[in-house]
Amino acid sequence: MDALDRAIINALQDGFPISERPFAEAAATLDISEGVLIDRIESLLDTGVLSRFGPMYHAERLGGGLSLAVMKLAKGDFDQVAEIVNAFPEVAHNYARDHEFNMWFVLATETTQRISEVIDQIEQETGYRVYNMPKLAEYFVGLRFEA
């Protein structure tokens, strides 16, 4: 990653134009050409620095379900349970954390009732309890990482 990659990441975290030539517009503020911006974004996606380029939705406003689910697993069972959990397409991301509650994953589903169905299925397949910790309120932050 060079200085231009960093400038692109910092600029595009604040938003992207919704217009006929959005890459040309965004490129102009960075003082580069449309083609260079497109190539750079492509390689940042390829190398995994960026995981996504596009809209971020408010799942609840789409009528879908979203929740944080947590499991307390014996060390020896962790990898096997992780495999089962990650195989569900509803699991958006999954982190191991250093705590007795050691597996934390986000469930994103097409419907709100699907959350409890997926939790039941995971409990049945793993034999472990899944703690459901739905969001009750979100406090505004300006999410960005200085690259």
Add this chain to the structure above:
Amino acid sequence: MGLENTNGYDLSLDERDCRLIAALQNGLPLVPHPYAAIGASAGMNEAEVIARLHRMLESGVVKRFGVVVRHHELGYRANAMVVWDVPDERATELGQRVASHDFVTLCYRRARCLPDWPYNLYCMIHGRDRNLVHNKVSYLIKACDLQALRHEVLFSLQRFKQRGARYVRPAAETANLGPAVGG
């Protein structure tokens, strides 16, 4: 238990919005006219795509349009979830105070799972190493007067999966779906 609705906009989505969302599932195409390309796969013209996306952004259905960064790849190796047990009646006030610090990247109030899990206020703090994150947590406790409240810091050890959530099925399957994005 729904989210607090912070604005009075119409959040309803029609069948064409759903098709558009499905067409954008894998992100925006990297071509000079990306909204025209999306329109071609969603069966609408560029102007309609642009108008619909502006409306979704205004109503809050779309939170943000742009890039999603993998913080770990940028050198933010320490990623902590900090959880507090705060009195319910103070959750909003304290949540807003915690969220106002620029090093806090997410801040939520969540349901407790008593008796095993008493915590109800969550925030995420990323840093280049664990010490820096601990310093930020100490700073936050002082700045927000949280000394008397129980808290824990949970660092992440490994990320198994990180993708954009998939909310609807691919375009071909959603053609007949109504506004409920049902299934």
